[in-house]
Every structure is written in structure tokens, then in C-alpha cells.
Amino acid sequence: MRLRLFMVLAAAVFIMTACTGPSAQEEMYNHLEEAVKKEEGFREQQQPLVKLENEEQELYEKIIDLNMDQFDKIQSLSKEATGIVEERQEKLEAEKESIEAAKEEFDKIKPLIDELDEEQAEAKEKAEELVKTMEKRYEAYQKLYNAYNEALKLDKELYEMLQNKELVEEDMQKKIESINNSYNQVIEANEEFNQYTEEYNNQKKELYEALDLNVSYEESEKSEE
Template sequence: MFLKGNRRYLLSILAIIIFIISGCTEKKTSVEKMYDILEGVVAKEKAFEEQQDPLVNLEIEEKELYDQIIDLGIKEYDQIVKLSDEAILLTEKRKNHMEKETESLNESEKEFKKATKIKDEFEDPELTKTANELYDIMMQRYQAHEWLYKEYSDALKYDKELYEMFKNKNLPLENLEAQVNKLNGQYKQVSDANEKFNMLTEQYNDKKLSFYKKAGLKSSK
């Protein structure tokens, strides 16, 4: 009798455990899944955000070196070489930050693409519509950053070429002017790409808040 009673006791405990586990592993709703993905994207882009201030500071520092080089005469050639080498190192640091920024966006895109199927699973048609608009904007944003990365990478390459030219005593002035003009045109491309990326980022954030509001969710950011 003791063994049977003990067995019933164990079976009861097992039933309770199974009940608790089944409750804990209850399937998430589509809204909850979407929320996890969108908040996951925020986490993935933390490294992206961390690159912004260092990148801007390096650009400012490099501009200061450029201005110093321009102000120096040919008699101060050794100083020009020194400053040019310092500027080249800064372009390499800028590239490193840009690579980290892009890597973060790539991770963000992988996370965000998990929403491809979920965005069409909502019972509320308005929620589905907002989710699809959110998805389209974000995918355009990733494409805009690819464009920005390409243009910025080209600008860095032209920057290094310019500083190497500064180190050449016999470089014709017209060659230097042509390189500066090429750089100015390239940074116009960078500015346009950056403007589009920022615009789409703002649109995404607005649409995300709209989705959260309709879904009754709170954003961590």
C-alpha cells in the first residue's frame, strides 16, 4: 500500500510539473513575436550607435590636420609629411568604425528579416498594413546604408590618395586641384546617402511607434 500511495504521489507531482511547464512554454502570439524581433533589432544596432560619436570626432580631427597642411608652405615639407601620415592613420581609424557600423547593421538586418512571415499573421488588418509598411521602410533603410557604406568607403580611399599627394614635392598643382574636386564631389554623394539613411531611420521609428500603439505595446526606445 505504501508503494502504491507513493507512486500516486509521484504521479501527481509529475502532472503538476507538466502543467507548469506547458503553461510556461505556451506559444507566443504574433504580436509578441514581432515585438521580440523589433526589440532585438534595437539591441543589434547598439554597436552601430556606439560608432557615431567616435566617427564624427575623427572626421573633425582629420579636417583640422587638412587645414594645417593647406596653411603650410613648401619649405615646411617635413611637417607636411608628418601631418599627412597622421591624417592617413585617421582615415584608417574611420574605416574601422565604418566597418563596425556596417557589421552591426548586417546583424540588425538578419534579426529583422525574421519578421518576413510574422508581419502577415495578425488578425487586425490595420496592424498587418502597418507591419508591412514598417517592413518595407526598414528594408529600404538597409539598402540606403549599403549605398552610404560604398560612398563613404570611396571617400576614404580618395582621402588617402590626397594625403599621399601632399607628400609628393613634385606633384603638379592641377593634379592636386583635380583630386580635391573629386573629393568634394564624393562627399556630396556621402551627404546625399547619409541624408536618405537618416530620413528612412526617422520614418522607421515613427512607423514602429505607430505599430506599437495599435498593438498596445510599449517600446524600450
């Protein structure tokens, strides 16, 4: 029912520079790698979110195995599941805050692109491509956030419905169908976000090469369920 598989920004380590002061390319490097650090909050939310999703799924399965003679138990488990949905919402907001901070840091490279001279035309082109890809990645994350936020809203509505003893089964099935459709949108948005993240990581490497920056890369990580 749920899937979290997020690619993250690749981190690079600056090995050596021949410049005595911070050049435009070194400042660009600093902002790009600071953006990676500011996405740590995004990375850190992944495993806790997966854990909460699993806990909620277990509660949901317990609920649907019960009958109306056990309504008190259904009500209790539904309230517990609602609490988990609220925790997931908190993690999602922390994740979004981290992405926005990283984007704000990334945007600081834009004025530096104009400082690259004519001999760095290739690097300038690579930097402009990177900016376009980051914009698309950020837009993809906004879609992902909105889709996941909507899914959480529907989850919460379902658990509220389950606390009503007069619940009509047809209404519950419609809500479950809406939830499943919503998570399909999450998966689609997630795939788009990952696509742009991969493009971004590759283009950043190309930019560093064009800037003649001697860097090494850390392995990118994924968070998955």
C-alpha cells in the same frame, strides 16, 4: 567639408501583456527591439568618427598652411592623416556590421506577419509597410556606406599625393574637388537614410498600436558634427 547627422532606431519598452505565452505580436516586438539593440554598435561609432574627422581636418589645415620648404613636416602630417583615415575606415566597417546584424534580426518578423489572424488585418498591413520601409532604409544605408567609403579612399589618395615632393598643384586641386563631390554624395545619402529612419520609427509606433501592445518610447538620439 564633412557632416555626420544620423537618426537611429527608436527603442520601446513593453509595459504589460495579457498573454500567458509568447504570441506572434509579442515575438514581433522582441525581434524589433532586439534589432534596436543590435544597432547599438552603429550608434557607438558616431562620436568616435566625428572626433577622428575633426582631428584629420585639423591636420589637413596645418598641411595646407605649410610651403614646400617645410616638406618634411608636410610628409609627416600627411602620414599621420593617412593613419586617421584608416581608423575611420575601421569605424565605418564596425558601423556596417552593426546595421547588417540589426537587419538580419528584423527579417525574423517576416514569417510572423502571416501568423496574424483576420482580426489583426490592420496590424498585418502596418507590418508589411514596416518591412518595405526597412528594406528602403537598408538600401539607403548601403548607398551611404558606399559614398563614405569612396570619400575615405579619395582622402587617402590625397594624403599619399601630398607625400610626393613633385606634386603638381593642379592635380591636388582636382583631387580636392573629387573629395568635395564625394562628400556631397555622402550628405545626400545621409538625408535619405534619415528620412527612412524617421518613417520607420513612426510606422513601428503605428504597428504597436495596431497590435494593442502597451509600450513606452525612449528618446531617439542623433550623432552630429
